[in-house]
Amino acid sequence: MTTAVDSGHSGVAGRTPARIGNCSGFYGDRLAAMREMLTDGGLDYLTGDYLAELTMLILGRDRMKNADRGYARTFLRQLEDCLGPAKDRGVRIVTNAGGLNPAGLADAVRALADRLGIAVAVAHVEGDDLLPRADALGLGAPLTANAYLGAWGIVECLAAGADVVVTGRVTDASVTVGAAAAHFGWCRTDYDRIAGAVAAGHVIECGTQATGGNYSFFARDFPDLAALAHPGFPIAEIHRDGSSVITKHDGTGGAVTRDTVTAQLLYEIAGARYANPDATLRVDSITLSADGADRVRISGAKGEPPPPALKVSLNSLGGFRNEMTFVLTGLDIDAKADLVRHQLESSLTVRPAELDWALARTDHPDADTEQTASALLRCVVRDPDPNTVGRQFSSAAVELALASYPGFTTTAPPGDGQVYGVFTAAYVPAHEVPHLAVLPDGTRVTVDAASETLELAPVPEPDVALRSDSGPTRRVPLGTIAGARSGDKGGSANVGVWVREPAQWSWLAHTLTVDKLRELLPEAADLPVTRHVLPNLRAVNFVIDGILGQGVAYQARFDPQAKGLGEWLRSRYVDIPEELLE
Known part of the structure; x- marks a missing residue:
């Protein structure tokens, strides 16, 4: 019509x-x-x-x-x-x-x-x-x-x-x-x-x-x-x-x-x-x-x-998910994590299809509050069977309360597994x-489909003039001069990074390469990463494939939508020419 x-x-x-x-x-x-x-x-x-x-x-x-x-x-x-x-x-x-x-x-x-x-x-x-x-x-x-x-x-x-x-x-x-x-x-x-x-x-x-x-x-x-x-x-x-x-x-x-x-x-x-x-x-x-x-x-x-x-x-129901977070306080954090991990895995009569551990070292030495002396050990399980990841899992974790590491405590009581979703694009x-x-x-x-179409094709990376950096540098967070915004794209994430000044642009384009990004974000070290250069915006954009697993609802990482990924990158230290910091 x-x-x-x-x-x-x-x-x-x-x-x-x-x-x-x-x-x-x-x-x-x-x-x-x-x-x-x-x-x-x-x-x-x-x-x-x-x-x-x-x-x-x-x-x-x-x-x-x-x-x-x-x-x-x-x-x-x-x-x-x-x-x-x-x-x-x-x-x-x-x-x-x-x-x-x-x-x-x-x-x-x-x-x-x-x-x-x-x-x-x-x-x-x-x-x-x-x-x-x-x-x-x-x-x-x-x-x-x-x-x-x-x-x-x-x-x-x-x-x-x-x-x-x-x-x-x-x-x-x-x-x-x-x-x-x-x-x-x-x-x-x-x-x-x-x-x-x-x-x-x-x-x-x-x-x-x-x-x-x-x-x-x-x-x-x-x-x-x-x-x-x-x-x-x-x-x-x-x-x-x-x-x-x-x-x-x-x-x-x-x-x-x-x-x-x-x-x-x-x-x-x-x-x-x-x-x-x-x-x-x-x-x-x-x-x-x-x-x-x-x-x-x-x-x-x-x-x-x-x-x-x-x-x-495409959204599908992927199965059932549950998690327990253990609080590890004070000394011997790694040993405490090893102990409870061994105990919990040994006590499960049926091993879930997926069982993932993540230790967040939020603890500080000689901390003046108990909270800042503590680390968080997170165990996430997924399985098609709700019983496998339900009370059978969370109760097994709680039963260790008097038999595990000193100071044993968790952030929440045991609970049933919850349905989780899987996103894919077609x-x-x-x-x-x-x-x-x-x-x-x-x-x-x-409304008819477009009569004229054009297949998407990558745009060759444009040349950016290389500035001569012969002066002194200072080791500071990348975010001292660079802004970032990140977000989810299905199971992938994008991280866009830009600078405000033309003099900073050449440095960013030649410094923040794919290899450098992988170095600064170790979670991306073994994942496919693509960089795109946008000179008019004085920006580079990275797409990190697979960092979010099977999408937001899958909760592959503690920041499942990658909203903080760019801010993590900005917090990483790099050597920046002092003249660009003025």
């Missing part, structure tokens, strides 16, 4: 800019953010991102209990308070809170509007849920199977007059791209414009991470920590050519700076090509520049046709995935 955007939307194509705010970065974000964004300043559109790989698993289990669920119920709580203000201000809402049941959430929004006596047009996008066809598509038998759709179903809904558009699993940037494309009447081959909106959407999708949240230089840039007590949520002012300004409402907390925007651009990406279903953004083409207080301009974005396949998020040809816009009047519009 011919999509609405193909007609050009001549009636709206001249409007500029589109002010698009975001009020949610995850399922559980600040509940008051929707009202704050509606009342603190003018917007054209308000988006909300509620979905993540782990969220889809949570919603999948929710749907198992009740087939009418499977969506982010907090969105309805927010909308009960905010639907009236949004309607009065002419702000149109686009959200992926529909999760596994966008039609159900759309119906719930209509029921809410009727109860409140507010006339709103509600539409939704569906087709991403591939679970009924999972086996036929070669995806096995997962709990959830959802393709990442693009923006054009959202465009259809907005073009039909929807005040609220609910989607299932679209890419995080698609809610922003859809709003911008509808606002300006972009065509599907406007790749540079779409790529610019992808960049803007990627920056604002995680809410306050663009305005000072989770920001490496917070202690330096926010000496008055009260400024970060309640950061404002971000706004993208997108122009017709795809360029944008990232900002926030006046008077709100936090800040928008080149560095806060750089940090978010590096979050959960891979290389210089950032694929989306509607265009591939060349991250290496982006230029950032100051545009006033709390205003950063994103320009120069280049786009390419999207890849021919859509990514599919890819399905885009033409195999239905993409349907269900308009406010119930009309169902099919």
